[in-house]
Amino acid sequence: GVSMPMKNIERGIRACAPRIARSASNARQVAEAIMTTDTHRKEIAVEFKIGRSTVRIGGICKGAGMIQPGMATMLGFITTDAAIEPVALKRALKIATGKSFNRITVDGDMSTNDSVIALANGLAGNSKSEIRRPQFQNALNFVCLELAKMIVRDGEGASRFIALHLRGARNDGEAEAAARAIANSSLVRASWCGGDPNWGRILCALGYSKADVDETIVDVGYARPGTRKILFAFRRGRPTNVALKTLAKITAAPDFDVHVDLHRGRGEFVLYAADLTENYVAFNKGDITDPATLGG
Known part of the structure; x- marks a missing residue:
């Protein structure tokens, strides 16, 4: 493929990061910014109780072609305000990914840069011992599965x-x-x-x-x-x-x-x-004069 202008991208990341505040509109802009051949943004959020604390999990992702994650050109970002140890979050994400992103295929092609990342800031204030209860895992499973299904439904040229x-x-x-x-x-x-x-x-x-x-x-x-x-x-x-x-x-x-x-x-x-579908073939047959088609 064609190399990306990484210095420009790095400057852009540094410039835009401070502008991303805690608002639904900015979250939507992030979901739209990562789109490539997607036809619409993919986002979901849930809210639930762990003990006396209200916990939230939200997620965005992108992907429409070259989808058979093991981890293709698919990106997923999960955020939560749950108080949870990094090891426990990694374990929970691995379970959720196994039930969702690793159970989809659009075209059977796996690319080089699949990622699903989970971030937690602990602001919900729940006891970390309570996170072992099934509510968090079930909610994370649901968020990941719904995002994964959105990718398939928005697959390049997909009609079913x-x-x-x-x-x-x-x-x-x-x-x-x-x-x-x-x-x-x-x-x-x-x-x-x-x-x-x-x-x-x-x-x-x-x-x-x-x-x-x-x-x-x-x-x-x-x-x-x-x-x-x-x-x-x-x-x-x-x-x-x-x-x-x-x-x-x-x-x-x-x-x-x-x-x-x-x-x-x-x-x-x-x-x-x-x-x-015919639309998938038409979309992916490529154009040698367009460098963007040489990378995927």
Whole structure:
């Protein structure tokens, strides 16, 4: 890629830092300043009680393309007024990131500068011993997951948001491998773009994943978000009698869930993914005359 003018950037950081006061409008400006190919800012905040103290956690992030964090060109910044030891905050952030930013993919590409940073100033005045209660971890998990979902929904060219639920693997590692093989398959993602419940492509991706798969016992189904009713297109190794038109009513929606059960064990993994559209290709085909396209 093309090197950035770091001296100019450093001067800009020193100049703007004193101007960032404690106000919602300035926080929004920061969220907008870090945007690149994002179409809107991504921000969230929550407030909750720890003992008698009111604690707040807020977060902003950016990212739309080259998204499969392990940590891509994704940035996330979390702030809280909780009184918490650095080691405890790092541990809590690691747990939250594992349930959120490390469970998304827009295009399967990982870049070089992913970061999620948490800062705490302790002004809430809570007892540091109380931070061990689940409220803080649950709130941090929620903030990180909502920010991560915003990234997928704003993925470059994305028209659909898919929650992929993979269960029944021999272990969680194999469940993750199977889920990523499905969600990063160009054929699967193209079918999602067309609203096509093409379970054959899902089975194909399972076959070349690193998970132990027996196609004669696999289930593949679709559901509307937040519902327990799953319509299975493929069950125990055989196509079901559910009409494709019925399945397509689910997959034609901007949000839907995919459920895959390998029936090999208790391993499970949830991955949030986007479809592959013509707009993604048009956006990323690049322009050799534009240096900005050479870096990502």
